[in-house]
Ligand SMILES: Nc1ncnc2c1ncn2[C@@H]1O[C@H](COP(=O)(O)OP(=O)(O)O)[C@@H](O)[C@H]1O
């Protein structure tokens with residue numbers, strides 16, 4: 007795949023004044039990733055500010071999930087740097103960490119919800135056990151505390167507590183996403199990553215899960231990156247939007263401006279196809 011001939015990135019509006027008051031929580035620069043002949047990411051920069059929701063939109067294959075996996079330290083790029091502002095560690099390039107350090111950092115500071123619940127959950131453990139596992143990794147050992155905290159997190163995700171000992175394999179898709187969400191927020195992560203969290207759910211269930219996310223955003227100070235190929239999802243959730251195509255960012259800006267006045271031809275096509 008080649009990016010030659012693509013118009014330059016349009017990024018004339020960067021950050022809402024409200025958000026510019028604080029330094030970024032996440033800074034990723036110059037990220038390149040190839041799988042054999044396929045260039046999945048090409049020179050991607052991403053910035054996320056505390057308390058905002060960054061939406062990443064683009065058609066299937068544009069590199070969204072690959073980028074989110076990098077943010078979750080699951081994968082390492084061929085080139086690039088990654089900095090997170092964390093309370094308990096000095097600033098350093100997270101791509102240089104070893105597997106153990108990555109795992110600890112991820113457990114303590116990053117939560118993720120995947121489109122495919124098999125990636126995020128042990129389908130044959132109990133739902134409460136899946137949430138408790140995250141607490142265990144962070145050092146909680148007391149059984150009663152594990153159960154209390156797992157329950158509280160499931161409740162915050164609006165999971166029906168009567169089913170907390172059911173296995174995800176027995177639950178509906180919407181419920182499985184709520185278990186993933188409960189696990190992701192159990193330790194109040196610095197960064198919550200969501201990769202197509204409602205794709206494949208019935209429209210009515212999708213709306214309910216998005217409502218839960220919005221409620222959590224209102225009640226907790228959370229910083230979120232949500233990836234979707236669905237512009238409607240991005241529109242209801244995001245403060246700021248990054249538009250990806252062919253492994254590159256073609257446009258970024260405030261959500262209202264991207265939707266009302268898209269500058270890049272590709273974004274214009276996306277927005278107008280949706281209206
Ligand atoms: N593990 C992998 N092995 C080979 N190719 C991959 C792998 N992961 C992603 N790709 C390729 O990288 C490109 C971007 O994929 P992806 O990040 O999943 O896009 P999106 O999430 O936007 O649909 C696609 O061409 C995809 O086929």
Ligand SMILES: [Mg+2]
Pocket residue numbers: 070071072202
């Ligand atoms: Mg994807």
